[in-house]
Amino acid sequence: MARGNAIRILRQVTVATLAAAFAGGTLLGNVRVAAWEEPLWVTVYPAVAGERAATAEFVDRLTAADFEPIAAFVAREAQRYGLPLDRPIRIELGDAAAVPPAPPVGAGPVGIAWWSLRLRFWAWRQLSGRPGPAPDIRLFTVFHDPIEGVALPHSLGLEKARIGIAHVFASRRMQGSNRVVITHELLHTLGATDKYGPDNLPRYPDGYAEPARRPLYPQRYAEIMGGRIPVSAERADIPRSLRQVRIGPLTAQEINWPVADGGG
Numbered sequence: 343m344a345r346g347n348a349i350r351i352l353r354q355v356t357v358a359t360l361a362a363a364f365a366g367g368t369l370l371g372n373v374r375v376a377a378w379e380e381p382l383w384v385t386v387y388p389a390v391a392g393e394r395a396a397t398a399e400f401v402d403r404l405t406a407a408d409f410e411p412i413a414a415f416v417a418r419e420a421q422r423y424g425l426p427l428d429r430p431i432r433i434e435l436g437d438a439a440a441v442p443p444a445p446p447v448g449a450g451p452v453g454i455a456w457w458s459l460r461l462r463f464w465a466w467r468q469l470s471g472r473p474g475p476a477p478d479i480r481l482f483t484v485f486h487d488p489i490e491g492v493a494l495p496h497s498l499g500l501e502k503a504r505i506g507i508a509h510v511f512a513s514r515r516m517q518g519s520n521r522v523v524i525t526h527e528l529l530h531t532l533g534a535t536d537k538y539g540p541d542n543l544p545r546y547p548d549g550y551a552e553p554a555r556r557p558l559y560p561q562r563y564a565e566i567m568g569g570r571i572p573v574s575a576e577r578a579d580i581p582r583s584l585r586q587v588r589i590g591p592l593t594a595q596e597i598n599w600p601v602a603d604g605g606g
């Protein structure tokens with residue numbers, strides 16, 4: 343018992359020490375990221391899941407233009423909140439990367455902390471030796487075969503590490519909804535929290551783009567961290583593109599945008 347505790351404490355101390363060492367390198371970056379005084383540099387690193395040649399060919403044909411609508415979306419929403427920056431983010435397409443290590447299934451906080459450190463180390467190794475300065479935010483975007491009815495691994499975004507992992511489909515037709523997933527993870531890296539329940543339904547009111555709309559249903563837009571467009575109290579649809587998505591006031595506040603008191 344005591345020995346188990348000692349090992350657990352030792353692991354926690356090690357995690358804390360390693361985390362502090364990593365944080366030293368990213369602290370200044372985080373201050374800069376939160377300030378919104380100059381555009382943030384976001385790089386998307388595509389990765390190929392599986393062995394199918396078509397997936398690799400799809401990734402080969404990607405260009406920065408495939409991700410530009412994400413920057414345009416953030417610019418449009420920032421303007422609604424009066425952020426004094428024309429282009430809050432600059433998005434670039436990086437060279438292909440490997441598929442990032444998956445988070446441990448059913449792990450507790452310590453397991454997740456370990457995995458998060460491993461992921462940071464993995465990302466550092468993936469990108470070390472690449473020319474040029476490091477981007478503010480790194481988005482590893484894993485492209486999967488678009489197989490009907492197959493669920494993708496969970497996407498996630500780590501705020502302190504400023505690393506996002508998005509799992510998307512290698513399909514032209516899905517690029518609109520892919521960009522919604524990538525943008526959701528991007529906003530996680532900036533401090534935004536999820537606004538949907540365990541049933542995948544957006545939480546009212548913060549997960550709704552227009553919570554004051556009457557009648558309430560159907561909603562016209564998805565709130566980016568609510569994830570889906572509530573069409574009734576029981577059903578919410580996946581947005582087909584960022585044109586069907588808004589950033590709600592709570593998310594805006596979480597990513598440090600100016601939100602007027604009582605505004606909404």
Ligand SMILES: [Zn+2]
Binds near residue numbers: 526
């Ligand atoms: Zn999320």
